[in-house]
Amino acid sequence: MIRALILGYGFLGKALAKRLLNRPVEELKIVGLANSKGYLYKRDGLQLEKIKEPLEDNEGFEKGRATELLTKEYIDLLIELTPTNISTGEPGITHIRTALKEEIDVVTANKGPVLLALKELKRIADEKNVIFKYEGTVGGGIPIFSLVNKCLQGDDIISIRGILNGTTNYILTRMHFEGLTFELALREAIMLGIAERNPTLDVEGIDTAVKILILANSIMNLNKNLSDVKIVGVTKVTPEAISAAKDNGMTIKLIGxxxxxxxxxxxxxxxxxxxxxxxxxxxxINIKSNVLKTLTLIGEGAGESTVASLLNDIYDVIKERHSKIKF
Ligand SMILES: NC(=O)c1ccc[n+]([C@@H]2O[C@H](COP(=O)([O-])OP(=O)(O)OC[C@H]3O[C@@H](n4cnc5c(N)ncnc54)[C@H](OP(=O)(O)O)[C@@H]3O)[C@@H](O)[C@H]2O)c1
Structure with missing residues (x-):
């Protein structure tokens, strides 16, 4: 039995817990749930159907840092879902580094640690013979890393291009089909909850750049950082430019x-x-390779679809640890 801690019980942590409640995974037991205030832990496994919100209202909630659970004595798998911080990578890097050093497998959707410490975290995982997976970091539910690792073995990836940010794609779509200005389309996206109240990272192209970097360093083995990416956002795209593109059977998209x-x-x-x-x-996401030539994957880039990526990574961990389990 794999004992897992969900560290970060926000949108994704809750969506994953809900899925596991509705369709339990044999050989996986959630023993801990943690947020920024503290954690719930039960050695025999938490009864997910009894968890109240907020987490702090549950009997047995311990105030403090869940990092004290990051030892092999308590858990086998860390599911790290704290907020992405692209400047420091924290608290994710510390959580993941600590877990890997303790020989705990890690699954995450947190972009910060993969952006800023991929090499180091992979090295520790190799040294300790543990698994580090991050499918949910790029393209939400689109299984890009699994596809390349499992289905394109022996091929060489030549180039990757993609639309990797749902917020900007929504804005450009509304500009194209409804003739809205950037400002109006952004306001609408914020009202609908598609864009965050501070959408700078999205509209300035930084979020797409982060995902392009993760793909480049992970799939193409490059060693790049943010300063190596030429970044132009969508704030200066005008309705006139989109209209001219439209007249020629084209449109404008933010492409990484x-x-x-x-x-x-x-x-x-x-x-x-x-x-x-x-x-x-x-x-x-479009991949060009020597043997397959070209392949395009289309899907939801965020939201509950991301749980599919988390589940796939979790199943990979379980299969590797218990190769005899039948699925
Ligand atoms: N949402 C998506 O569709 C999506 C898609 C792909 C990737 N991701 C990535 O997945 C991660 C989780 O996303 P989310 O949308 O679930 O975020 P979220 O709703 O903001 O939840 C984050 C959770 O982390 C907790 N947290 C913050 N600091 C912590 C700390 N120091 N120690 C322990 N817990 C801490 C928060 O605690 P409180 O509840 O106490 O605030 C909250 O429970 C992020 O890195 C995000 O970029 C998200």
Missing amino acids: SIEDGELSVEPRLIRLNHPLCVHGTLNA
Whole structure:
């Protein structure tokens, strides 16, 4: 039995717990749930159907840091879902580093640690012979890392391009189909809860750049950082520019790309019938490789779909630890 701690019980932590409650995973027991105020821990496994919200209202809630649970004595798997911080990577880096050093497997959707400490965390995982997986960090539910690792073995990835930010794609879609200005489309996205109240990281292209970097360093084994990415956001895209593109069977999309070792994020013209040209909050990733040639994946880039990526990583951990389990 794998004993897991969900560290970060916000949107994704709760969505994962709900899924595990409705469809339990054999051989997985959630022994801990933690937020920024403290944690709940039960050696025999928490009864997820009895968990009240907020977490602090549950009997047995311990105030303080859940880091004290990050030892092999208590858990086998850390599911790290604290907020992404792209400047420091914390608290995620400390959580993941501590767990890996304690020979605890780790699954995360937190971009910060993968952006800033991938090499170090992979090295510790290798040294300790433990598993470190992060499918949910890019493209939400789109299984990009699993696809490349499991289905493209022996091939060489030449380039990756993608629409990797649902907020900006929603804004550009509304500008294209309704003729809205950037400001109006952004206001609408904030009202609908699609954009955050402070959307700077999205509209300035930083969030897309972070995901492009994770893909570049992870899949293409590059060693790049944010200063290596040419980044132009969508704030200066005008209705006139989109209208001119439309007249020519095209539109403008925020495209992140890795081509010839160069990383960029910028609004680009794209044909409306191109496979990458998805609308609304959808994400799309196109891979070019030597053998397969070209492949495009389309899917939800965030939200509850991300739970699919978490589950897939969790199943990989369980299968590797208990190779005899039948699924
Ligand atoms: N939401 C998505 O669709 C999505 C998709 C892909 C990737 N991600 C990534 O997945 C991670 C989780 O996302 P989310 O949307 O679930 O975030 P969220 O709703 O903001 O939840 C974050 C959780 O982490 C807890 N937390 C914050 N600091 C902590 C600390 N020092 N120690 C322990 N817990 C701490 C928060 O505690 P409190 O409840 O006490 O505030 C909260 O429970 C983020 O890194 C995000 O970028 C999210």
